[in-house]
Amino acid sequence: MRRLLGLLPQAEPRGADRVVPPTGFTARLTLLTAAAMAFLAVFALALSLASGRLADRWAEALARSATIRISAPAEQMAAQTRAVLDILAVTPGVASARALDEAEMRNLLSPWFGPDLPVDTLPLPQLVEVVETAGGLDAEGLRLRLAAEAPGALFDDHTRWRRPLVAAAERLRLLGILSLVLIGGATAAMITLAAQAALAANGQVIRVLRLVGARDVFIARAFVRRFTLRGFSGAVLGTVLGVAAVAALPDTDAAGGFLTGLGFQGWGWLWPLAIPPLAAGVAFGATRAAALRMLKGIR
Amino acid sequence: MIELRSVAMSYGGTELLSDMTLKLMAGSFHFLTGPSGAGKTTFLKLCYAELMPSGGQLNLFGQDVRDLGRDDIAMLRRRVGVVHQDCQFLDHLPLLENVALPLSVAGRAVDPQELKDLLGWVGLAGQARALPPQLSGGERQRAALARAVILSPDILLADEPTGNLDWEMSLRLLTLLVELNRMGKTVVIATHDLNLIRAAKAQVPARVLRIQNRRLHLAGADL
Ligand SMILES: Nc1ncnc2c1ncn2[C@@H]1O[C@H](COP(=O)(O)OP(=O)(O)OP(=O)(O)O)[C@@H](O)[C@H]1O
Ligand SMILES: [Mg+2]
Numbered sequence: 001m002r003r004l005l006g007l008l009p010q011a012e013p014r015g016a017d018r019v020v021p022p023t024g025f026t027a028r029l030t031l032l033t034a035a036a037m038a039f040l041a042v043f044a045l046a047l048s049l050a051s052g053r054l055a056d057r058w059a060e061a062l063a064r065s066a067t068i069r070i071s072a073p074a075e076q077m078a079a080q081t082r083a084v085l086d087i088l089a090v091t092p093g094v095a096s097a098r099a100l101d102e103a104e105m106r107n108l109l110s111p112w113f114g115p116d117l118p119v120d121t122l123p124l125p126q127l128v129e130v131v132e133t134a135g136g137l138d139a140e141g142l143r144l145r146l147a148a149e150a151p152g153a154l155f156d157d158h159t160r161w162r163r164p165l166v167a168a169a170e171r172l173r174l175l176g177i178l179s180l181v182l183i184g185g186a187t188a189a190m191i192t193l194a195a196q197a198a199l200a201a202n203g204q205v206i207r208v209l210r211l212v213g214a215r216d217v218f219i220a221r222a223f224v225r226r227f228t229l230r231g232f233s234g235a236v237l238g239t240v241l242g243v244a245a246v247a248a249l250p251d252t253d254a255a256g257g258f259l260t261g262l263g264f265q266g267w268g269w270l271w272p273l274a275i276p277p278l279a280a281g282v283a284f285g286a287t288r289a290a291a292l293r294m295l296k297g298i299r
Numbered sequence: 300m301i302e303l304r305s306v307a308m309s310y311g312g313t314e315l316l317s318d319m320t321l322k323l324m325a326g327s328f329h330f331l332t333g334p335s336g337a338g339k340t341t342f343l344k345l346c347y348a349e350l351m352p353s354g355g356q357l358n359l360f361g362q363d364v365r366d367l368g369r370d371d372i373a374m375l376r377r378r379v380g381v382v383h384q385d386c387q388f389l390d391h392l393p394l395l396e397n398v399a400l401p402l403s404v405a406g407r408a409v410d411p412q413e414l415k416d417l418l419g420w421v422g423l424a425g426q427a428r429a430l431p432p433q434l435s436g437g438e439r440q441r442a443a444l445a446r447a448v449i450l451s452p453d454i455l456l457a458d459e460p461t462g463n464l465d466w467e468m469s470l471r472l473l474t475l476l477v478e479l480n481r482m483g484k485t486v487v488i489a490t491h492d493l494n495l496i497r498a499a500k501a502q503v504p505a506r507v508l509r510i511q512n513r514r515l516h517l518a519g520a521d522l
Contacts (some may be wrong), residue, residue, distance in 0.1 A: 019392040019403065208387045211349070212446070213376035214404035216369055299349050299372065 020205055020222045023198050027230055030194045034234025034283070035241070037187045038275050041180060042242025047270055048176025050262045055169035068128040072152035080150040081126050087145050088130060093137030100127045128153075186287045187231070187279060195227050195287040199294045210298055220291035224284055231283025235276040243272050300325050300360065300454055300485050301346055303515075307354035308341055314353070319515040323487065328480045330496050331489040332518070333510035339489040340384055342510065343456045345380045346487070355427045360453075380447030382457040383427055384489075386439045387406055388431035394418075395427040398446045402490070406449065407478045414449075421445045421475065436463030444475060454485045460507070461495055469495055477502045 068088075072080045081099055088097035100108075104122060130137075139157055146153040199206070209219050246263055264271065301323040308316040312338055315338045324328060331339050344350040345357060348364050357364045359375060367375065388397045398418065399409045418424045421441040431439060440460055445456060457476065461469035473495060480486045490496065499505045507518040 017387065017390065018396070019400070021389075205389055208389055209400075210373070211347075211376065211381065211387055212401045212404055213373050213450070215373040218404055218406075252504055259318070296371075 005167075017222050017225060019209060020198075020226075021203055023201065023226075026194050026198055027083065027226070030191060030227060030283075031234040031237075033190050033194075034231045034279055035238035037183050037190075038235035038238025038279055039242040039245075040238075040273050041183045041275050042239055042246060044176050044179035044183060046246050046262050046264060048173045048180070049264060049268050051169045051172035051176060053265070055173060056164055057148040058166045058169060066130045066132065066155065066157040068130060068146070068153050068155050069125045070111045070128065070150065071123075071155045072150075073124040074123070076152070077126055080152050081128070082155050083150040084128055084146065087142070087149060088128070091137060091142055091145075093133050093135055095131045095133045097128055097130045100129060176270065184278070184282055188282045191227055191231060191283045191286040192290050195223060195290040196294070198223060198227075199291060203298075206295065207298055210295075213279040216292060216295045219295060220288055223291050224287045228280050228284045232276050232280035235279030239272050243269075300327075302354075302358040302361075303345075303355065304357075305355035306321070306352045306357050308338070308345060309349065309353045309354065314513060316510070316515070317513045319355070320433040323325065323485060323513060325478070325485055326483050327485055328477075328499070328505040329487045330499070330505060330507045331487055331510070332493075332507060335491070338443050338513075339510060340458055342515070343381070343458050343487070343489060346454070347376055348379055353445055353516045377401065377450050379454045379456060380441065380450065380452035382443045382447050382455075382460045384458040384462070384473065386443045388433070388439070388442070390431050391426045393430055394434065394442055397431060398442060398449060401446060401450045417449060418444050422471070437465075437468055440464065442470075442473065448479060452484065455479055455487070457486070459490055460488060461490065461492055466494070470498060473499055473502075476498065 068084055070077065070080050070084060085097060085099065088094050105127065108127075109124075139155065143155050146155055206219055243264075249263055301321075304323045306316070306319045307314050312494075319342075331342060340348065340489045345364075346359065350366060351466055356481055359367075360378065362375075386451065389400065392400075395414060395418070398404070399414055415424065415427070418427055421444055422493050423438060423442055423445070426434060426438060431442070434442065440463055444457070444460060445517075447457070455476070459475075459520060461472055464472060469492070476486055476488065477499065488495075488499075496505065496507060509516045509518045
């Protein structure tokens, strides 16, 4: 492990940073931790972006549209269609309703039966397209009323089965965001621990610096600069690897479905750029807080 | 410079030092004596605000130490050079950088020639690159003196600066301190060494403070 870590790059302290002795092993551990966390963050980010896209797409597909299919003997068809339209006209939650004409029906059916379908000779059901308002309509109530007044009508809200899927996708996006928050918290905790270890190991150094007139900010800066740099460079490494791994996922076309949609799209590829500065910010805050807390105990 | 009014000091238990009243004037030269464990180091620590008095009032440069914030204390320590009893170096830095440390932490530029002159002044020109643990006790004490004066402080406090030195080297160090005093610095030296005090008295009007039975006395001219 140590030898492996030895291969990672390490900044050589210069100038004012030299007053604190180098902490090789902690330094590389911090770097590695930041890299691992950034790698995970890339995936959490990809997950929440992809599931967000999915939720949006599916929600749009729901589009609050439904159809009513009326199957009735030819002589009753017109009456039942009118009855259905009358019911829809007074049903709350219906934005508009309209019976499809013959040409539209032919269009709908031609993929299955070919263009030469003799629509008028077939006992085709009449279709009524219903567009719901944003609030949606009460499907059970509508079904009961249709059964009473137009026994041949069947209300079909076929897109409704997708609703739980949309909820699931939305939940997934939330989980992705939660993961990002947790990764940030875990990074802060680990850098705090590493910084505290470095500060404790350098207690004597800090005492001497105070004795010769160093201000708290000077001492804190030596540690903060180091850990911020490590957090940043580790995160750059992890982000690059994570983005490369996401880019290497198979194409959507090749497999199709949700899993392969897990990439970034368009401007989405810029999101991971935010990870290294955020990691640096987390490292800065965590180390500074740890350093100032520790300095309070030394006169 | 340093003014004590009924200052008391305790480490939690019984009082180690009580009712000390004293005024150290600018440019004065004082020795501080007393049996081992009497509280000489403790007294010096009060003077550079590493410890706070448990009673009475202590003014440094006209300011009550109780009113000093952490940054004020840092600034104060740049005006008070201290040779610590246990030297207090950064063991990972060569002597040269240790001596220049007060300049580095104060954000001031280091003049290499001045630094070299200073090391020559304490007879350590040859050891500039050595790490503190590689030096003898006496060399470390001289290095500590160089570090204490590099910011040209108004007050110089030295805690047993000749503890590890032979008589000849002790006299040399004393000469350095006397030189500093002639340059107008206030000097306080804690020591057991009566011979050193006698030698100093031949060169400067030094006075002797003695800590005994928890009190600070101004010793008579009998030394
Ligand atoms: N941090 C501390 N906590 C508790 N007691 C302490 C502390 N520092 C010193 N003492 C006690 O205070 C007393 C005086 O210590 P101090 O170091 O001031 O003595 P000194 O006069 O400098 O002695 P010496 O001549 O041996 O250097 C000693 O009994 C010591 O045990
Ligand atoms: Mg002592």
